[in-house]
Amino acid sequence: MSRIKIYVPRDSAALALGADEVAAVMALQAHQRGLSIELVRNGSRGLFWLEPLVEVETPAGRMAYGPVAPEDVASLFEAGFHAGGQHPLSQGRTADIDFLRKQERLTFARMGITDPVSLVDYQAHEGYAGLRRALALQPTEVVQQVLDAGLRGRGGAAFPAGIKWKTVAAAQAQQKYVVCNADEGDSGTFSDRMTMEGDPFMLIEGMTIAALATGATQGYIYVRSEYPHAITTLNEAIAKATAAGFLGNSILGSGRAFHLEVRKGAGSYVCGEETAMLESIEGKRGVVRAKPPIPALKGLFGQPTVINNVITFASVPIILARGAAFYANYGVGRSKGTLPIQLAGNIKHGGLVEKAFGVTLRELMYGYGGGTASGRPIKAVQVGGPLGAYVPEAQWDLPMDYEAWAAVGATVGHGGIVVHDDTADMSKLARYAMDFCAVESCGKCTPCRIGSTRGVEVIDRITTGDAQQRPQQVKLLRDLCDTMVNGSLCAMGGMTPFPVLSALNHYPQDFGLSNPDRQAA
Amino acid sequence: MTTTTGLAQHTIRRVLDDKRHMPGALLPILHAIQDELGHVPAHAVADIAEALNLSRAEVHGVITYYHHFRSEPARGAVVQVCRAEACQACGSDALWEHASRQAKNADVTLEPVYCLGLCATAPSMSINDKPYARVSPNKFDHLLAQLKEAA
Numbered sequence: 309m310s311r312i313k314i315y316v317p318r319d320s321a322a323l324a325l326g327a328d329e330v331a332a333v334m335a336l337q338a339h340q341r342g343l344s345i346e347l348v349r350n351g352s353r354g355l356f357w358l359e360p361l362v363e364v365e366t367p368a369g370r371m372a373y374g375p376v377a378p379e380d381v382a383s384l385f386e387a388g389f390h391a392g393g394q395h396p397l398s399q400g401r402t403a404d405i406d407f408l409r410k411q412e413r414l415t416f417a418r419m420g421i422t423d424p425v426s427l428v429d430y431q432a433h434e435g436y437a438g439l440r441r442a443l444a445l446q447p448t449e450v451v452q453q454v455l456d457a458g459l460r461g462r463g464g465a466a467f468p469a470g471i472k473w474k475t476v477a478a479a480q481a482q483q484k485y486v487v488c489n490a491d492e493g494d495s496g497t498f499s500d501r502m503t504m505e506g507d508p509f510m511l512i513e514g515m516t517i518a519a520l521a522t523g524a525t526q527g528y529i530y531v532r533s534e535y536p537h538a539i540t541t542l543n544e545a546i547a548k549a550t551a552a553g554f555l556g557n558s559i560l561g562s563g564r565a566f567h568l569e570v571r572k573g574a575g576s577y578v579c580g581e582e583t584a585m586l587e588s589i590e591g592k593r594g595v596v597r598a599k600p601p602i603p604a605l606k607g608l609f610g611q612p613t614v615i616n617n618v619i620t621f622a623s624v625p626i627i628l629a630r631g632a633a634f635y636a637n638y639g640v641g642r643s644k645g646t647l648p649i650q651l652a653g654n655i656k657h658g659g660l661v662e663k664a665f666g667v668t669l670r671e672l673m674y675g676y677g678g679g680t681a682s683g684r685p686i687k688a689v690q691v692g693g694p695l696g697a698y699v700p701e702a703q704w705d706l707p708m709d710y711e712a713w714a715a716v717g718a719t720v721g722h723g724g725i726v727v728h729d730d731t732a733d734m735s736k737l738a739r740y741a742m743d744f745c746a747v748e749s750c751g752k753c754t755p756c757r758i759g760s761t762r763g764v765e766v767i768d769r770i771t772t773g774d775a776q777q778r779p780q781q782v783k784l785l786r787d788l789c790d791t792m793v794n795g796s797l798c799a800m801g802g803m804t805p806f807p808v809l810s811a812l813n814h815y816p817q818d819f820g821l822s823n824p825d826r827q828a829a
Numbered sequence: 830m831t832t833t834t835g836l837a838q839h840t841i842r843r844v845l846d847d848k849r850h851m852p853g854a855l856l857p858i859l860h861a862i863q864d865e866l867g868h869v870p871a872h873a874v875a876d877i878a879e880a881l882n883l884s885r886a887e888v889h890g891v892i893t894y895y896h897h898f899r900s901e902p903a904r905g906a907v908v909q910v911c912r913a914e915a916c917q918a919c920g921s922d923a924l925w926e927h928a929s930r931q932a933k934n935a936d937v938t939l940e941p942v943y944c945l946g947l948c949a950t951a952p953s954m955s956i957n958d959k960p961y962a963r964v965s966p967n968k969f970d971h972l973l974a975q976l977k978e979a980a
Contacts, residue, residue, distance in 0.1 A: 320945070320946065320947060320960050321946075321947050321949065321950050321960075321962060323959075323960055324947050324950060324953060324960035324961050324962035325950060325962050325963070356949035356950050357949075357950075359950070492944075492946060493943065493944055494944065495911075495913030495914040495915045495916070495943070495944045495948060496913075496914060496915045496948045497944075497946070497948065498946040498947070498948055498949070500946075501946040533860075533897045534942060534944065534945055534946065535946060536958045537960075571853075571856065571857070572856070572857075572860055573856075573895075573897075574856060574859070574860070574895035574896070574897035574898055575895055575896035575897035575942075576894065576895050576896065576897075577943060588856065589853050589856075590852075590853040591853040591854055591855030591856055591881075591891070592855070592887075592891060593890055593891055593894040593895075594894065594895070609852060609853075650948065650949070651949060652915040652948030652949045652951070653914065653915040653918035653919065653948065653951065654918040654919055654951075655949065658948070658949025658950065659949050681919070690914060694913070694914060724915075724948070726914045726915045726918060726948065727918060728917075728918045729918070732918065737914065737917070740914070740917070744913075744943065747943075748943070
């Protein structure tokens with residue numbers, strides 16, 4: 309009898325719910341039952357309400373069981389799950405699960421399917437096809453592919469990646485760099501983490517293609533210290549890619565070099581801002597730099613530097629492998645391709661949904677997410693991290709599109725969606741936004757450093773102070789936000805007012821204001 | 830010089846020899862020292878500054894800028910409870926209050942953390958970098974009890 313292939317995820321979210329314990333019990337019981345199994349520690353499929361989601365390979369395809377606790381393992385074996393047998397935890401064929409079936413997984417095509425650190429698996433699933441194609445093209449043609457695909461920065465700013473690459477490619481310098489911003493600090497986002505833990509070669513391949521396109525020979529991945537498993541997995545993948553000739557002095561014998569190194573952050577949110585990140589890699593305090601000069605011309609160690617987010621780089625291999633037109637065919641307007649969206653917070657079916665741009669929040673929160681985990685009505689939803697606005701119900705049917713969202717004051721950001729039920733106090737969340745800014749501000753510019761502290765005080769006066777003074781304090785808060793938006797050096801101070809003002813505008817009753825306080829505006 | 834300080838200095842020297850020539854070596858050096866010693870001792874500052882040709886103020890500035898680096902050893906296990914929005918939506922404020930009370934009587938260092946990337950299984954926390962999801966106050970007590978047993 310051939311070995312039974314069983315998958316138990318190694319993603320942090322699965323580990324946090326006991327995947328290691330499940331895997332250990334699984335191996336032990338299989339041994340005791342005289343069954344020969346091959347235990348694969350795959351990435352997560354992104355169905356986090358079912359984690360640990362155990363899968364078994366059968367002639368009919370991979371069958372899913374979850375959420376599996378260590379104490380379920382015995383009954384799973386008794387039910388013959390290792391041959392796809394029925395069990396109360398059965399979820400049917402994994403590929404048929406509604407949440408997955410309706411998605412358009414381009415970037416996350418391999419996620420949860422392969423062993424993250426197996427180069428054999430990676431290449432058997434289209435891995436390194438993009439790099440091989442890039443090696444056959446001229447650097448300018450590679451840049452053109454990325455331009456034609458319409459790929460925009462997935463970290464939040466949505467700047468066209470190809471234009472950045474073109475600028476770096478045209479710059480003259482002895483040394484150029486490719487830097488991946490993996491400082492995914494926004495609450496409600498985990499697609500970078502999933503990529504680094506679940507499909508690290510995809511990121512490595514994307515960065516290698518960027519290096520070939522721009523003439524860079526050294527790359528860094530700046531990963532936050534809160535992601536220890538991502539760091540371990542990346543280091544393992546880099547070592548394997550280097551040993552196999554995908555990185556190093558001569559990529560696949562081409563004579564072109566690219567070296568890659570992981571740099572660990574140290575718990576500073578503002579280091580997700582690209583210039584603060586560069587300072588941090590250079591060994592300094594993560595203080596924001598004034599722009600210009602732009603990093604594409606004067607970036608890391610003063611040299612031309614491509615900086616992109618994890619998902620931006622991770623989107624590149626498929627663009628090269630299948631062609632720009634294939635990718636650009638997805639999406640709406642100037643928002644081309646797909647976005648790995650993260651459903652988080654108080655949501656019944658939280659996880660990763662990759663869809664072409666154009667999907668609505670309502671479909672995501674109800675169609676995929678199934679409403680709140682608490683079963684209560686959804687009150688507020690914050691999109692785009694701590695600096696993203698709270699989006700009111702009137703905008704839940706707006707197609708996800710950078711331009712359409714910006715027009716109503718909302719941000720797509722990194723695609724993180726945090727759902728709150730009707731117990732949420734929006735004045736408390738607004739206060740938190742200011743407080744977080746005060747804790748994390750790098751201190752370089754006054755509107756952010758001082759404004760955030762004053763913001764906390766003003767919100768406290770609105771919610772707990774004299775009701776008669778309230779309209780005046782609201783006016784003060786709006787003035788303060790105006791100063792922060794227009795006077796801050798970077799998005800930290802410049803966007804903290806978004807959640808604050810959207811909470812105030814759409815939920816005035818939570819601030820003790822009976823009607824929308826337009827007269828104070 | 831106590832033996833402990835002597836051992837620490839030996840470690841610091843080794844880390845400096847190993848990493849001083851890296852471009853942007855300061856953060857990797859601080860991480861390596863903290864990973865081995867549990868903190869970055871005050872007496873390391875001068876050695877690091879000298880090795881990297883920086884002022885002591887610059888090194889001190891970097892250590893104190895980043896939340897991750899500690900100048901004193903942590904008390905017991907490092908317990909980080911996420912306080913960011915996604916966890917707030919699932920009751921992390923109550924968890925934090927509970928954790929703050931319980932931590933007083935336990936051999937742990939409790940710290941806030943702003944996102945562990947486990948936002949679909951909130952509230953989350955970590956103990957010495959091991960992640961835990963959907964942490965209720967009960968589960969917190971259970972984990973702390975396990976920690977005590979293991980110690």
